[in-house]
Amino acid sequence: MSRVAKKPITLPKGVEITSNANGITVKGPKGTLATHALPGASVSIENGVANIAVAEGADDKFGGTLRALLANMVKGVSDGYERKLELVGVGYRASMAGKSLNIALGFSHPVVFDAPEGISIETPSQTEILIKGSDKQRVGEVAAKIRSFRPPEPYKGKGVRYSGEKITLKEAKKA
Structure with a gap:
């Protein structure tokens, strides 16, 4: 897995991430943002920290891309x-x-x-x-x-x- 994807994303107070088959949605005080799901990469949320997991045999680059997109979305809905x-x-x-x-x-x-x-x-x-x-x-x-x-x-x-x-x-x- 890429080094970028291994870094966890800490969720500020009031920010929620929901994931389904269609994509990932991030809600916060400044609005709601959504992105499509990337193949082989998934998000898990535990205790206010989001982690990216890449499926076995899937391409590593999708994990790093998804992590960067999610980090930007979290910062956007919290700070702007x-x-x-x-x-x-x-x-x-x-x-x-x-x-x-x-x-x-x-x-x-x-x-x-x-x-x-x-x-x-x-x-x-x-x-x-x-x-x-x-x-x-x-x-x-x-x-x-x-x-x-x-x-x-x-x-x-x-x-x-x-x-x-x-x-x-x-x-x-x-x-």
Whole structure:
């Protein structure tokens, strides 16, 4: 069995894992997440600790994958995930209008992005966007989608970037 699958997952207070033939469901204070069952891997819960077991002769990689997915789901329904984006550029601003994010990115029109179900978007300041949710994958997808509207360009560094992202700037052409 893989080393990742051997690590137990401690369940915080208020988090429940239920497993059946269709898949695995994790319930917690921030919502409910579900995943499909992986072949040869099963989950057992004892005293608030979830352990992954891989069937004899089954592929080890499914045990490690299932453990990583479950650990992310447990963290998501208990604490949640968040991703922070920064707008860098003159006139680049973001604001919320209901569930829609309005972003001015130097185009002739504002970019309007509707938050998908289960994801909340906040704008603490005009140049910051905070994406929160319980599903790690969906939070990352939404952040990548917003970043794709105007990714950072390599000469001045203007655009939408992840918080703390380092952009390597190129030297301008010399005449």
